[in-house]
Amino acid sequence: MSEVTAPYEPGTPCWVDLMVPDQQAALDFYRDLFGWQGEIGAEEFGGYSICTLRGKPVAGIMQATPMGDQPAPPPNWTTYFCTADADATQAAITANGGTLIAPAMDVGDTGRMLVAVDPQGAVFGAWQPKEFAGAEIVNEPGALVWNQLSTSDPKGAGVFYQAVLGLEAAPMPEMPEFTGLQVKGRTIGGVQGMENLPEGVPPHWLVNFCVDDVDSTTDALVRAGGSVMAPPFDMDKVGRMAVLQDPQGAVFAIVATNEPVRP
Template sequence: MPDVTTPYTPGTPCWIDLAAPDQKAAIDFYSELLGWRGEVGPPETGGYAVCHLNGKPVAGIMAAVAMGDQPAPPTVWTTYLASADAEASQRSVESAGGTVLMPAMDVMSLGRMFIAADPTGAVFGVWQAVDFPGAGVVNEAGALIWNELNTSDRSAASAFYRAAFGIESATLEGMEHYYALQVDGGAVGGMQPMPEHLPADTPSHWLTYFAVADPDAAVAKVTAAGGNAIVEPFDMIAGRMAVLTDPQGAVFALIRPKPME
């Protein structure tokens, strides 16, 4: 798609980032797998790395370190939803039954953000753009292409995201029990009940999908680097995909989408 240079429509996934125990190793892994370029950031940003694809920001990677008496964050990819007003979104999240885990704060002159969990326990971020809109390229090889909510309670999740962000959900033709998350009538992500292949105690979560030209070759790269395939490559209605963990345990998905008709 064209480069993204303006703020995303509120409710749309607009950014992703990863907290990893070994930040440099994570940067190297995803750079090799997806063609990114990135390096540990300066001290004033806490070392936060903004990775680029073809010169455009595509994802963030930070060190998973404990702050104060708080435990280190889990090794996960976080999906950020766009907002025009972080404080107003924070109030909406709380009134809709969500939990604010990190209150709204400034990120230099780039924007404002907060971290929350929906009523089913899925953690997500919210980003209000100022100087930084979010991902500068999506929907092409090496970039973010889809964000999917796997939830233990679809009805509760649907009601929450509708009330908090105006995100609607609708069944997808040909995909039983799978729902499109829609903003202004367009699909911006997906939602499904917790997949059967996951352990029974797996919490609700957002899953990040990256587009690749050859999922089978990419999975071979992941496993050779010390990651694992949770779901081996398979063909489905939207393309050929796989679900994996990176060498530090973060879960993500890869997909070669079918051409648009």
């Protein structure tokens, strides 16, 4: 078990959530795939669902809705990084070439959040915790284990995330094709270029969930109407993984490993 009992260090991915057209269908799908429990939430928070594992929060699911005169966003998973000051993070984002999607706002008494796009086009969020710190289980089956940025400019992305979130880029000897992003010397995510991805894939943060068995989880996803983007494969010194798409089109990865990818 990997229960989070201490506050997240600023710059650490602390939460992930999913935006989809059919919220209840997503709740049912991820319940069957990962064993999550969750229900549509209170109207005052837009029905936002907190999904739990063993009674502890692990991820959120919300209904995609139009934003002003813009259509509803496509199905997607978003990574949120802990920040001590969402407003200061917002200022750093715009000062360093990023763009705001949802400016800093209070979410009741739970925290303060924003959603933005980095200069290369990858969407991410920031979360300033108040009563809610974020995921309380990580690095075990059914929970977040890794966050990976694919970008057209790895070096530029490293500069941006250092300026905005205080992350430091560092080599990953165990995975030389990636650059690590560190908080106080601890690797909390990675960066890779786009050269090995299919043409047309935009820069993005990929959410990785831990599972016991990649192959059987992939089979279960296909039976439930999902799609396989990258079939199960072995990755040196990490474990077995696959990149998948849920029935509504949101992409995520699964990893089976004996060691936490993110310590």
